[in-house]
Amino acid sequence: MMADPARLRCMPKKARSYLGRLASASEQLFRGEGIEQFAAICYRKAGDNAVEVLLVTSRDSGRWIIPKGWPIGKLAPHQVAEREAWEEAGVKGKAKKRPFGFYTYIKTRADGERVPSVVQVHLLKAGKIEEKFPEEKQRNSLWLPPLEAAVLVREPELKGLLRRVAKTVVKPPKA
Known part of the structure; x- marks a missing residue:
């Protein structure tokens, strides 16, 4: 499905630029040249009907991200998400086995190569x-x-x- 050009013009310039870079990497993804990572959206309750999520800074650019990392040996994806939450933010908790969703971004490797990454995201309740x-x-x-x-x-x-x-983790109050 093609994006509506009028809708794209309404998007902030940064978002259009990001999507343009991602679109140029789509060929790499179709050729199977993308990389896979696993991540955690760590959350905690902040009152009866409120929740907070955790962001961490990346080591390279200092931009805000969620804890994520590479596949690890025999660990399942949700277990990798748990480990990354611990290593990057000191959060111990239980991640859902079922993915919450996916996102893509362009990973710049140490050698300067830019490669698309597909990130499988798991919800992790902070303990x-x-x-x-x-x-x-x-x-x-x-x-x-x-x-x-x-x-x-x-x-x-x-x-x-x-x-x-x-919407996913906060239960509506009973009537």
Whole structure:
């Protein structure tokens, strides 16, 4: 399905630029040259009908992202998400086995090569939050309402996933 040109003109310039870069990588994805990563949207309750999600900074650019990483040996994707949440933010919790969704972005490797990445995202309910964790000196973290977090991330599909979190994890009050 083609995007409506009028709708694209209404999008912020940054979003159009990002989508343009992603579109140019679609050939790589179709040839199977993309990479796969696993991520966690960590959340915690913030009152009766409110929730907060966790963002961390990337080590390279300092942009706001969610904890994510590469496949690990015999670990299932949701287990990788749990490990990344611990290593990058000190969050211990239980991730859902079923993916919450997916997003794509362009990963710049250490050698400068740009390759598309498809990220499988799992919801992770934060249990314990440790002050000492493997990457504590390399990253900053921030707990925010999902809509505020969505404003800070770059990837349009990740923005959409963050916007869905509250509807998914907050149970409506009983009438």
